[in-house]
Amino acid sequence: MDAKNDKAVELPVASKDNGIWGSDVLAEVLRGLGIKYVALNPGSSFRGLHDSLVNKLGNRDPQMLLCLHEEHAAAIAHGYAKVTSEPMAVIMHSNVGLMHGTMAIFNAWCDRVPMLIYGATGPVDAAMRRPWIDWLHTSRDQGSLIRNYVKWDDQPASMEAGIESMLRANMISRTAPTGPTYVNFDVSVQERQHKDLPTLPDYARYQPPLPAAPAMEGVERAAELLRNAKKPVVLAGRVSRNPKDWARRVALVEALNAEVLTDIRVGASFPTNHPQHRGKPAFFIDDAAGEVLRGADVIVSLDWLDLAGTLKLAREVEAKVIQASLDYQLHNGWGMEHQGLPPADVNLACAPDLAVHAIADALGVGAGTEPVDQPVLPALGAPAPETELDIMVLAGALGAGLEGECASIVRLPLGWAGESWHFRHPFDFLGSDGGAGIGSGPGMLIGASLGLKDKGRLPVAVLGDGDFMMAASAFWTAAHYETPFLAVVSNNRSFYNDEVHQERVAVSRNRPVENKWIGQRIGEPEIDIAGVARAQGIEGIGPVWTAGELVDAVKKGVALVKQGRPVVIDARVKPGYNPNMVAGLTRSE
Structure with a gap:
């Protein structure tokens, strides 16, 4: 997506100069911090700030990214930070939205990526609360929900204090070791009108400290x-x-x-x-x-x-x-x-x-030679076209389909074999989500794709089917904002990691290993992954069952991505991990 492309930006009708509101000032500070995007799911607790982003800033610098779940919003910001090392802003609605977003915030914390999370609460002054809903959406200490996995949080009680909180949160988030911060705005602070615009800070004087040199x-x-x-x-x-x-x-x-x-x-x-x-x-x-x-x-x-x-x-x-x-x-x-x-x-x-x-x-060691962008380098040869897909065959077929392409692998599933692919550049592979949960992959792929849009690289992810289904609605945001990428879903129709664990328990207790699939397999009915993708407005291909079908699907997908389309391929793989992964899980215990 190009922020200069009006087709991908929701442009508001021009607004008249009708006064200065607290949220107008907060929005101006957000722009002053150099934030390009703000990912959000709408909520009444920040309706003032939402209005300011649209009618004061014109939905530019930052541009809003509408998400269908707060967890997706934070995951998008996470993926963006992994590419750019810059924070994206995320806004979460009161206590309920923050509770939705907690897993993705925990991921960002564990992965040590910068992120500016903003929240809002109903009026702290009880006399100003609307009946019922404002009481539900007001918490005495909202930041306590995530205080253990953010670097810093605050709830400023005035517009002036809000400016300082935003400056401090930005500095702290960007200072190594980086991580998310949280600032919670009282709705009354946002909606208070002011006679004059306060003097805005000189942002150059509130930058993160220079990195500390080793002793x-x-x-x-x-x-x-x-x-x-x-x-x-x-x-x-x-x-x-x-x-x-x-x-x-x-x-x-x-x-x-x-x-x-x-x-x-x-x-x-x-x-x-x-x-x-x-x-x-x-x-x-x-x-x-x-x-x-x-x-x-x-x-x-x-x-x-x-x-x-x-x-x-x-x-x-x-x-x-x-x-x-x-x-x-x-x-x-x-x-x-x-x-x-x-x-x-x-x-x-x-x-x-x-x-x-x-x-x-x-x-006395010199600077060395900087890496250059190169086509992908799979370590496995292309499998025979008729070979049924498993995780190893998938890797070989993906490599054959991406031949000649310069790609960034954004995500890989738990069962992936590290020996199946070579990485020769810092953008060749971006790593995992940090917190080892499920449901972050789609959002992180979208955010990484935003970060990669000027780097001439094809964003590619291999996602698990459970990861895909937990966050499939994140792909609507990709379709809406025309964010191209290629996602291959390694669809083993199971929460297979837990099949491994159930087998281990069964063996240790001398119980039937044959029962390990119960409560794990995703079948009867099987999910139409490609259909779910199409329902979000993106291209869905598959299912494919063999190496040859996957190679053809990947090549078709790459052509669509180059036309600006996000693509999902449903690759039906046999349940199982690469042998070294299973051995590693055993040794780790």
Whole structure:
């Protein structure tokens, strides 16, 4: 979607100058913060702010994105941030809308992405409340619903305080480690009329602080360890998508002759076809990765997700550990998304990419060569056309269908085999949703597609059928705002992850494994995925059952995407995970 394309923007009738309202000022601040989009599901608690976005700002800068559920709104903002590293605004209606959006907010928190969430409440002053509905939609402490998984929240009691809250929330959200913030506006603050427009802030003076450099003592100790290392290993985790950072990361690895492991949960962080890359991007390390870690004498963790758990799975790791992360700043004791406490011989309190640059400087390593956009590089050959689809065949057929295309893989399902695809650029793969729930995929695909629209890349996602169905109505927003992408639904007609768990319980209790499907299979009737997609106004193709059918469907889908259409393909796969995923789930217990 192009914000300059009037067909994709709902343009309001011109409004007369009819006074200054509190919400007009708040809307102007939102524009001043440089926010391009605001995703929302309408609600009366922010009717004043909604009016200001339309009639004061003309629905431009930011442009509203109408969503059919608050969870979709936050998921769209999440996907957008994963591409741009910039926050999108999200507005959620009072307590009820906020409760709808909580899972998607939790995802953004776990994934450490910036997001500006705004809410509203009925009048805090009880004398101003309308009977019934305002009482239902007013909470004494609305922010407490999500306080444990946002970086900061506030409920300003005046327009002036609201300006400051918006500035502070923006600074905090964008400061590493990034995350969502929440500001809740009293409806009476929005709807109060003012005689004069207040002096708006100089936004340049309220920017996030400059990134903190790592302590030189720590950099020198890390450099000395690596200088003397015989078998260094780099764990490339939650790093930036900046091509310059990618280039320096590769240059440092090559200079050290280090081995590298990557994680499929956090997106592309190192070229997986590089001679120094070991194992495969995975949810859990495999035996090959464990052997690499056991043989290491120095391990560099670049904000690796679950360092303690990885070392535990590897067993008998004796290496010195250099940790570069700011994530500890968000650990609050409510959730356990911080994972186990890892050992660290050198603990650099900085963003991982700053640590890479500092260590590379200390070792005299150059800038490296920035990656270039290239066509997709599947690691599996094209399967025979008549082959029935499973998760491995799907990967091979998808690669054949995308041959010659420069694509960004936005999402992959839990059962995906990391060895089936190569990532050679920071935008080749964007990672998972952070919170490991279901229902985020469609919204995140839409948001990522918005972020990718000027990058010349084809947005592609492989979604699970459960993920698709929980959030299928998100695709209406894509159709309405003409947001093109290709989504392949790996439709195994089951909540298969829980079949694996039920089988394990049955085996441990000596009960019939044959019953594992009950309460898990999505059938009788089977869902017409392509039909559901068409009902939202987008292209639906399928079902397809074989590799040849999927290759043809993908090629047809790509042609439609290039015409500006969002496309969903229903790929009917046999239930099952790749063998390494099942082994990883077993080892993780």
